[in-house]
Amino acid sequence: MTESTPLRLDLDRSSPVPLYHQLASAIEAAIADGRLAPGTSLENEIALAARLGISRPTARQALKSLVDRGLLVRRRGVGTQVAPAQIHRSVGLTSLYDDLAGAGRRPATELLEWQPVEASAEVAAELEVEPGAPVVMVRRLRTADGEPIALLTNYLPEHLAPPAEDLERTGLYECLRARGTQPAVARQRIGARVATAAEARALGEGARSAVLTAVRVAFDDAGRAIESGHHVYRASVYAFETTMFAR
Structure with missing residues (x-):
């Protein structure tokens, strides 16, 4: 917590x-220009x-208007703080690791399994394999600038699974x-x-916090399934973005 x-x-007047x-506008401007950094505690309303x-x-x-917009958070026993910086990720076939690096963040991976x-x-x-077929399960904790962002669980055909040490250095797609x-x-x-209790602990969130989920199956240029991902993201710091067109 930053004082x-x-x-x-x-x-x-x-x-x-x-x-x-x-x-509200003055506080929002101070958040936008960095005078109020994520985690900074604000005075109470009194x-x-x-x-x-x-x-x-x-x-x-x-x-309240800033809390409702996600710029401030209120935590029992702590008070009102500037919310963590949001990570906005376009919905596309990209690696979270690469997206974080491209956004100027410092991604890192802790290989859990x-x-x-x-x-x-x-x-x-x-x-698209038979039940019971051999696959490799990989579970990772992805962080950005030292802050937990997501729990990533992937299943890959045995012959495609990268070595554990490679997955600690860069993203799966790379x-x-x-x-x-x-x-x-x-x-x-x-x-x-x-979030489950285990997910909340791993992501540094409170009990029963909201999480975003994504289930993804990726295919190569020949149409073969190459990985299945079951991912959990901190809703407090992460958002998906899409672009829509009128028909």
């Missing part, structure tokens, strides 16, 4: 713009109202390309649910 000295906020909106000479409901309304397993009925259907396999197309289903 800060009270931010200087100038309000124009002669303006037709409501005071709560001026206050202290803020007293310092600025405004009513407590006005301060409360300003802070790498082991041969028998394909379950679900995984067998996704990889490993596949280096071994002569080119991801070409994928189908993906995005959802949301409550």
Whole structure:
């Protein structure tokens, strides 16, 4: 948690713009330009109202509007803080590792598991193999700038699975390309649910926090299934983006 000295906020009482909106806009600007970094604690509404000479409901309304928009978070026993920086990822056939690096973040991988397993009925259907066929299961924790972002579980045909040490250095798709396999197309289903206790601990979230989920099956340029991914992302810091066109 980052502590800060009270931010200087100038309000124009002669303006037709409501005071709560001026206050919210000033705090939003300070977040955008870096004066209020992610994790910075803000004054509570009582202290803020007293310092600025405004009513407590006005301060409360300003802070609530920023909480509702995801710019601030309120945590019991901690208070109001600037929310973690959001990672916005376009929905495309790319590696999270490459997307983070391209966005100027510092991605890293903790390899949690790498082991041969028998394909379950679900995984067998996704990889187009017989149930019980040998596949490799890989589970990784992906971080950005040292902060947990996602739990990634992938299943790959045995002959395509990259070595564990390669997966600790870079993204899965880069490993596949280096071994002569080119991801070409994928189908993906995005959802949301409550994190399990183990997921919440691994991702540094509170109990029953919301997570985004993605189930992806990727195919090479010959149409062969090359990997099945079952991924869980922190909803507090991660979002998918899509572009839509009128028909």
